[in-house]
Amino acid sequence: MNSKFAALLFSSVLLSCSQAGPDEKEMIKLNLRSDSLSLQLNSPDLKAVNKKLVDDPNNAELYDQRANIYLKLKLLEEALNDSKLAVRIDSSIVDYYLSLVDIYFAMNNTRMVKETLLRMEKKFPDNQEVVLKLAELYFLVKQYQDAITYINKSLRIDESQSKAYHLKGNVYLESGDTAKALSSFQTAIEQDNAFVDAYYDLGMLYASKKDPLAFDYYANALRLNPAHEQSLYARAKLYQDLEKYDEAIKGYTAMLQTIKTNELCHYNLGAIYLEVKNEYQLALEQFTKAIELNSNYIEAYLARGYTYAKLKDIPSAKADYNMCLKIQPNYELAITGLNSLK
Numbered sequence: 001m002n003s004k005f006a007a008l009l010f011s012s013v014l015l016s017c018s019q020a021g022p023d024e025k026e027m028i029k030l031n032l033r034s035d036s037l038s039l040q041l042n043s044p045d046l047k048a049v050n051k052k053l054v055d056d057p058n059n060a061e062l063y064d065q066r067a068n069i070y071l072k073l074k075l076l077e078e079a080l081n082d083s084k085l086a087v088r089i090d091s092s093i094v095d096y097y098l099s100l101v102d103i104y105f106a107m108n109n110t111r112m113v114k115e116t117l118l119r120m121e122k123k124f125p126d127n128q129e130v131v132l133k134l135a136e137l138y139f140l141v142k143q144y145q146d147a148i149t150y151i152n153k154s155l156r157i158d159e160s161q162s163k164a165y166h167l168k169g170n171v172y173l174e175s176g177d178t179a180k181a182l183s184s185f186q187t188a189i190e191q192d193n194a195f196v197d198a199y200y201d202l203g204m205l206y207a208s209k210k211d212p213l214a215f216d217y218y219a220n221a222l223r224l225n226p227a228h229e230q231s232l233y234a235r236a237k238l239y240q241d242l243e244k245y246d247e248a249i250k251g252y253t254a255m256l257q258t259i260k261t262n263e264l265c266h267y268n269l270g271a272i273y274l275e276v277k278n279e280y281q282l283a284l285e286q287f288t289k290a291i292e293l294n295s296n297y298i299e300a301y302l303a304r305g306y307t308y309a310k311l312k313d314i315p316s317a318k319a320d321y322n323m324c325l326k327i328q329p330n331y332e333l334a335i336t337g338l339n340s341l342k
Contacts, residue, residue: 045069060089064096071103079103094124101133113137128157132164139171147171162192169201178205196224200231207238214238229259240268245276266290267300274307283307298327305337314341 049066056062063086070079083100090096097120104113114137120130135150151168155161169184182205188198203217215238221231236251249272252265259265270286273279287304290297305320318341324334 041073043069043073046073058089060086060093060096063089064093064099067099067103071099071106074106076103076107080107094120094127094130097124098129098133110137110141126157128154128161131157132161132167135164135167139167139174142174144171144175160191162188162195162198165191166195166198166201169198173201173205178208181205194224196221196228196231199224200228200234203231203234207234207241210238210241212238212242227258229255229262232259233262233264236265237268240272245272248272261293263290263293263297263300266293267297267303270300270303270307274303274310280307280311284311296327298324298331301327302331302333302337305334309337309341317341 046066046069049062049069053059053062053066063082067079067082067086070076070082080100080103083096083103086093086096087100097116101113101116101120104110104116113133117130117134117137120127121134124130131150131154135147135154138144138147138150148168148171151164151171154164158164165184165188169181169188172178172184173181182202185198185202185205188195189202192198199217199221203214203221206212206214206217215235218231218235218238221228222235225231232251232255236248236255239245239248239251249269252269255262256265266286266289270283270290273286274283284304284307287300287307290300291304294300301320301323305317305324308314308317308320318338321334321337321341324331324337328334
């Protein structure tokens with residue numbers, strides 16, 4: 001522990017309780033905990049903000065910074081404590097409340113997200129981020145009309161917000177209005193022509209109709225972010241859906257060169273080798289890799305069991321079908337597979 005930091009904190013701890021208010025004692029406790037965590041986690045960012053707090057222990061911005069560091073580290077309770085403290089020290093800064101909302105979102109505490117945002121709406125009525133966060137909340141809890149109401153309110157504050165149009169597109173998409181979803185995603189791109197997720201979502205809309213125009217939108221997303229995993233996968237999957245199997249194999253294989261943890265790529269490669277190419281050993285390899293990445297991947301066990309059956313390896317086929325039943329009892333496809341081996 002930093003000697004200056006330790007001296008400051010322990011001298012504070014030795015003060016009588018009557019001399020230290022609740023906030024001061026809380027800061028002492030939080031800072032001791034954070035200093036310990038910075039050593040355990042070997043986090044330079046956490047260590048740096050702790051060092052600044054030694055000289056400025058009542059600085060709300062520093063507690064907000066540390067809360068966001070904790071959030072990135074998925075230390076949600078620590079993030080929440082620091083975020084609340086930042087708001088208590090200075091309740092006039094909207095960004096501190098927004099950090100608190102992000103933490104509640106990460107904790108899946110939608111009740112506190114809503115309570116905090118509604119208080120913020122009264123305190124900061126013209127803040128676009130606050131209004132848009134409320135729209136996001138209503139979207140997540142599937143209150144779509146309320147989501148649209150707050151999106152429109154946000155756009156009245158600033159009509160050029162690409163994020164608002166993108167969110168509106170997702171609301172319409174989940175509501176089943178694909179025409180309005182398409183229009184909203186396109187407007188998001190008009191406002192920000194570097195909006196990767198909007199290009200991807202447009203690609204997915206066209207891909208759902210097996211429209212090759214989807215490739216253009218995936219290409220734009222990948223031009224902006226060559227490592228965009230969703231677009232890489234979706235492009236290869238569209239080739240597969242369009243029965244362009246060699247292009248699909250190339251797409252999945254290229255993706256797996258850099259993103260080695262996508263079990264869906266391995267599963268789909270296995271399906272192509274099994275059902276189209278009749279290359280059973282290659283299919284087995286791919287299904288096995290998918291299972292190695294996800295030990296509960298029931299469809300991969302089923303497909304591998306079927307492949308073993310094609311190769312007349314009955315014990316291995318039985319083992320995989322039984323594994324399906326262990327994951328999901330009464331899984332009909334596995335039962336059918338087992339019966340076919342008799």
